[in-house]
Amino acid sequence: xxxxxxxxxxxxxxxxxxxxxxxxxxxxxxxxxxxxxxxxxxxxxxxxxxxxxxxxxxxxxxxxxxxxxxxxxxxxxxxxxxxxxxxxxxxxxxxxxxxxxxxxxxxxxxxxxxxxxxxxxxxxxxxxxxxxxxxxxxxxxxxxxxxxxxxxxxxxxxxxxxxxxxxxxxxxxxxxxxxxxxxxxxxxxxxxxxxxxxxxxxxxxxxxxxxxxxxxxxxxxx
Amino acid sequence: xxxxxxxxxxxxxxxxxxxxxxxxxxxxxxxxxxxxxxxxxxxxxxxxxxxxxxxxxxxxxxxxxxxxxxxxxxxxxxxxxxxxxxxxxxxxxxxxxxxxxxxxxxxxxxxxxxxxxxxxxxxxxxxxxxxxxxxxxxxxxxxxxxxxxxxxxxxxxxxxxxxxxxxxxxxxxxxxxxxxxxxxxxxxxxxxxxxxxxxxxxxxxxxxxxxxxxxxxxxxxx
Numbered sequence: 519x520x521x522x523x524x525x526x527x528x529x530x531x532x533x534x535x536x537x538x539x540x541x542x543x544x545x546x547x548x549x550x551x552x553x554x555x556x557x558x559x560x561x562x563x564x565x566x567x568x569x570x571x572x573x574x575x576x577x578x579x580x581x582x583x584x585x586x587x588x589x590x591x592x593x594x595x596x597x598x599x600x601x602x603x604x605x606x607x608x609x610x611x612x613x614x615x616x617x618x619x620x621x622x623x624x625x626x627x628x629x630x631x632x633x634x635x636x637x638x639x640x641x642x643x644x645x646x647x648x649x650x651x652x653x654x655x656x657x658x659x660x661x662x663x664x665x666x667x668x669x670x671x672x673x674x675x676x677x678x679x680x681x682x683x684x685x686x687x688x689x690x691x692x693x694x695x696x697x698x699x700x701x702x703x704x705x706x707x708x709x710x711x712x713x714x715x716x717x718x719x720x721x722x723x724x725x726x727x728x729x730x731x732x733x734x735x736x737x738x739x740x
Numbered sequence: 741x742x743x744x745x746x747x748x749x750x751x752x753x754x755x756x757x758x759x760x761x762x763x764x765x766x767x768x769x770x771x772x773x774x775x776x777x778x779x780x781x782x783x784x785x786x787x788x789x790x791x792x793x794x795x796x797x798x799x800x801x802x803x804x805x806x807x808x809x810x811x812x813x814x815x816x817x818x819x820x821x822x823x824x825x826x827x828x829x830x831x832x833x834x835x836x837x838x839x840x841x842x843x844x845x846x847x848x849x850x851x852x853x854x855x856x857x858x859x860x861x862x863x864x865x866x867x868x869x870x871x872x873x874x875x876x877x878x879x880x881x882x883x884x885x886x887x888x889x890x891x892x893x894x895x896x897x898x899x900x901x902x903x904x905x906x907x908x909x910x911x912x913x914x915x916x917x918x919x920x921x922x923x924x925x926x927x928x929x930x931x932x933x934x935x936x937x938x939x940x941x942x943x944x945x946x947x948x949x950x951x952x953x954x955x956x957x958x959x960x961x962x
Contacts, residue, residue, distance in 0.1 A: 565831035566813060591788060594816035598837040609787035615820040622844055 522631060523686040525555030525586065526652060526709035527737075528730045531690070532559050533663060536717045543575055549716050550585050552726025558605050558633070558711070560590035573599045588633055593619045596630070603631025605654065608641065617649035635690075637671055639682035652686040654711055655679040658701070659692030663713045673700050680706045695728055702736030709733065744853060745908040747777030747808065748874060748931035749959075750952045753912070754781050755885060758939045765797055771938050772807050774948025780827050780855070780933070782812035795821045810855060815841045818852070825853025827876065830863065839871035857912070859893055861904035874908040876933055877901040880923070881914030885935045895922050902928045920951055924958030931955065 530549045537545045546557055557580060559573050573589055577599060580587050586602035589595050593616050596604040606616050613634050620630040634645035635654045642653055655676045657669065671679075676689040686708035689701045694715040701710055710733060719725030752771045759767045768779055779802060781795050795811055799821060802809050808824035811817050815838050818826040828838050835856050842852040856867035857876045864875055877898045879891065893901075898911040908930035911923045916937040923932055932955060941947030 566828075566833050567831050570833050570837070592814075592816060594814060594819070594841055595833060597816070597841055598833055606788075609789050611788050611792050611817060611820055615792070616816075619816055619819055 522556065522586065522652060523708050526686050526688050526711075527733055528554045528726060529556045529558065529688050529690075529709055529711040530554040530716055530726075531590075531711050531713045532557065532561060533713050533717060534561055534564075536663070536714045538718060542572065543579055545717055545722055546576060547579055548722035549726045550580065550583055552716075552723035553730035554585070554716065554726050555709075556586050556588065558588040558590055559601075560605070562590075566592065566595060570595045570599055573601055577601060586631060588631060596620065597622060601630075602628070603633065603651070605633035605635070607635040608637075613645050613648035613650055636679060637669065638675070639678050642679045642682045642687070646683045646685050650685060652688065652708065653679065653683065654690045655687050656689060656711075657691030658689045659697060661692035661714075663691075673704060676701060676707055677704045680704060680708075695725075695732060698729055698732050699736040702733045703740060705740055707737075744778065744808065744874060745930050748908050748910050748933075749955055750776045750948060751778045751780065751910050751912075751931055751933040752776040752938055752948075753812075753933050753935045754779065754783060755935050755939060756783055756786070758885070758936045760940060764794065765801055767939055767944050768798060769801055770944035771948045772802065772805055774938075774945035775952035776807070776938070776948050777931075778808050778810065780810040780812055781823075782827070784812075788814065788817060792817045792820055795823055799823060808853060810853060818842065819844060823852075824850070825855065825873070827855035827857070829857040830859075835867050835870035835872055858901060859891065860897070861900050864901045864904045864909070868905045868907050872907060874910065874930065875901065875905065876912045877909050878911060878933075879913030880911045881919060883914035883936075885913075895926065898923060898929055899926045902926055902930075917947075917950055917954060920954050921958040924955045925962060927962055929959075 534542045577587050588603045588605045589601045590605050591610045593604050631651045633652050634650040636642045680687040688709040688711045690711035693710045693712050698710055716726050756764045799809050810825045810827045811823045812827050813832045815826050839854055853873045855874050856872040858864045858867055902909040910931045910933045912933035915932045915934050920932055938948050
């Protein structure tokens with residue numbers, strides 16, 4: 519957990535519906551080769567068995583790269599496949615419960631990672647208190663991708679959340695190569711989580727590389 | 741687990757959408773007063789947090805009556821609220837995994853109950869081998885209620901499944917007071933699971949009582 523901050527700089531969140539027909543596992547690997555340091559499997563419409571099978575397949579592919587795989591919402595599936603952690607939103611089970619359940623699994627002897635979606639500083643402080651290891655702050659910009667929250671909080675919202683807690687914060691929602699530099703300039707923001715800007719790109723690896731290099735360049739000038 | 745067979749005679753499966761605007765918890769209690777011996781919380785469209793809160797509320801109401809509460813699909817929520825067990829379908833996580841995860845909770849010091857939906861004898865034998873405590877056999881008759889399977893297996897299907905395993909089997913799908921006697925006549929069938937025939941009735945308690953008495957009368961003549 520201690521070293522996830524660096525891996526969060528470019529965080530890929532999946533959505534099979536946005537790969538333009540390409541196989542998700544292949545797309546995820548391309549994104550990792552391009553610089554994504556962490557992957558969240560988030561497939562709201564997949565039946566549990568299919569979701570678990572997909573998680574197991576991705577774990578197999580990501581473990582050799584030491585890229586953590588985080589499971590959205592379903593703590594039971596995270597436990598069943600021995601994923602690296604889980605990510606929950608404000609309408610999923612409470613973070614405290616999730617933390618308690620996740621204590622029961624120990625992949626590679628490491629403490630499982632718990633991520634929590636928040637939209638303001640109060641939720642951020644609560645999630646940190648409840649045992650979150652990192653936060654997803656959003657929705658930053660308007661986006662077509664299905665998310666737990668509809669209201670956008672902008673770069674200013676991400677700044678406030680990052681300032682409110684000690685754990686790493688990633689911005690999420692509508693981020694792409696035209697606006698990622700604005701976020702990278704925010705003090706203490708650990709990274710950006712992206713879905714369509716990576717998965718829907720013509721060249722996924724090149725897109726991830728470009729996003730990562732814009733992030734790295736803008737964040738080192740903070 | 742050893743005494744669930746009797747409680748399965750009339751098994752209520754929930755669907756908030758079918759209560760005709762009445763509060764689900766109140767409807768569940770009415771059904772229990774009418775003779776339902778076990779309750780499965782199955783709310784496919786509820787966000788996890790709401791689903792967990794509803795489960796906790798029902799547990800509070802059902803514990804004084806010693807009526808087991810079974811959680812559909814979400815093993816994590818069953819664990820979080822310390823429910824009496826979980827029920828999974830063929831598109832949920834595999835029964836073996838569910839059994840393994842459920843071993844981690846011990847409500848009242850009892851072994852958690854695992855139910856599995858099956859549609860034929862082969863699935864039934866596999867689920868029994870994987871550690872199921874009871875089976876839901878269906879869909880028996882055509883039904884409007886959302887289920888995991890669309891194909892109907894009829895009373896004959898229920899008969900074959902009940903004959904194939906040693907654990908209790910309940911029939912599910914389209915069962916009401918006009919057809920429950922046909923099922924009650926099947927040797928070794930433990931009970932019937934119902935949704936709308938109970939929850940949508942004008943008088944839920946009277947409806948449960950009537951269904952239970954038809955079941956009891958027809959099953960004792962086997």
